[in-house]
Amino acid sequence: xxxxxxxVEGIGYGPHLDEVIGTPTQSDKLGGWPxxxxxxxxxxxxxxxxxxxxxxxxxxxGPHDLMFGDAGCAYVSYCRSHPEVMTPLWQCH
Numbered sequence: 483x484x485x486x487x488x489x490v491e492g493i494g495y496g497p498h499l500d501e502v503i504g505t506p507t508q509s510d511k512l513g514g515w516p517x518x519x520x521x522x523x524x525x526x527x528x529x530x531x532x533x534x535x536x537x538x539x540x541x542x543x544g545p546h547d548l549m550f551g552d553a554g555c556a557y558v559s560y561c562r563s564h565p566e567v568m569t570p571l572w573q574c575h
Contacts, residue, residue, distance in 0.1 A: 508555070510546075512538045519555050519573035527561035534559035534569055542574075550574055 508517045516522075516536045524533045537558045542550040550556050551574025561567045 509541050510539065516557055517555065519553070519575060521573075523557070523571055523573070525559055525569040525571065527564055527567050528569075529561065529564045529567055532561055532563060534561050534567075537568065 513536075516539050524536070526532065527534055537560050539558075540546070540548065540550075540556040542548055542554050542556075548556075550572040554572050554574030556570060556572040559569050559571075
């Protein structure tokens, strides 16, 4: 992946992050910054307890015809140390 020239290590996630990277896209996408419907969630790995990393989001109503509540979105996270451990979650309005 090309370097975008933005060092986000240590910035932390918060409202100010949108000013640095822009608002995340609301659509199906692999990687990148999640577009949380309600609030930031990062589950813990069941093997080591580490905070998991966002992998992809699946927006409802797309070509897949899935619905996640009222205008919701599904998210999948994985553990950097245990990549076989993935956790799904979803949020809706």
